[in-house]
Amino acid sequence: MNFLRLTSGEVVRPSSCQFLFRFKTCLLVAGKRDKDQEREAQHWIETLLGEKFTAGFAYEDCLRDGILLCRLMNRLSPGIVPKINTSGGDYKMMDNISQFQKACIKYGVADVDLFQTTDLWDKKNVALVTTTIFAVGRACYRHPEFRGPYLGPRPSEENRREFTEEQLRAGEGLIGLQAGSNKGATQAGLNFGATRKILLGK
Template sequence: MPARNKEQEAEVLQWIEDVLGEKLPPQPYEDVLRDGVVLCKLINKIAPNSVKKIQPKGTNFQLMENVQRFQDAIRKYGVPDEEIFQTADLFERRNIPQVTLCLYALGRITQKHPEYTGPRLGPKMAEEHKREFTEEQLRAHEAHLNLQMGYNKGASQAGLGSFGNTRHM
């Protein structure tokens, strides 16, 4: 499991405060996020009406539903599945770094949404940089000898102890 990065966690909380325009309670990182209320408010600020129903208090099951609604909303918003944490990662504190990764992914994806003008999290995404090449430029390499097909003075990989070779002691 990856180690927790307190600086990244602090950056995420600061970003959430900046987006929401409100101070978060002075609790440990995972406790602030655990019930899903802050997460739902966050995605609703970024993409209004993403989560229709937020349970401010309730049973663990109801609070986990908040987290699941947040996950569904960010999935629709464009956060890739492999970057979305499992509910238990946060709720049972199984993998807090994955939660942080997911929030960074959300911060990154906001850059693809021109309607979002709020605070940024993490590095700026690279813009697509299209390059145009002429047919002549594309064919220029054909005259060169590929180094991998290059000249090796008859050397082979014989005796390198690869698979299937016996080991000489």
Template structure:
């Protein structure tokens, strides 16, 4: 984290028991929050420490990578998809009116298979 945002993780414990090592993970998570990763995309400490949910850890790293690749000063390799950017479009009144005249099949179709003629609950007549 300190490579991405200097001094975001103030102290890294190289030695210690489980509690101290879990503090390292928590410091990394706080660094991710400070960098801008949404809270709901950050893994829980036990997900990594006890390997309970490694998939969530990978998703969190992907969320961090998404933010990193969006920073203009980052020149390293990209990991995962890029964040989407705004693609604003301007339409004239004439273009908007032309769209109103268009009938699309997205509104439904009377072609193909349908349930027309089905009577729910009515017995089927089968004759020999």
């Protein structure tokens, strides 16, 4: 009997229900991911850190232990992650991810832009991990000490305007002129409810 190896490294029989469920799940997850964005995020991280991702490993596998993510945050804001665990088992590696998330919030990334630890550790939502990296890239625009390269578009900024009561009252009379007419709105020309005559033979 032939066996298949999934992207997670797990080996399953093609005829099993487990395979069908995992295959459908892999298709759904793979459908959400944007490989171009992942390559762009990877290139940005590699450029800032001055080193390439480990050859032969997938994007999510290189990020999974949180070491590169913590080093990225320390590159953007030195000392923002006080201790990066390079050994010590799964718990320590998951702690790196948690430290990265805390550093993101300190750096100015919104809480809603952060992925959950299990999204990366269990590879449940790698697309959200990439979204978080782009959010970090956008946050760099708000730090004048950062010289680039930047990732993603510049975030919009609030442009609050204050109007006096006099200015607000003056604006009340402009609606008709802005609509192309200086006459008030009327219902002239509307025929709702009017009878309609159809004359045949003319």
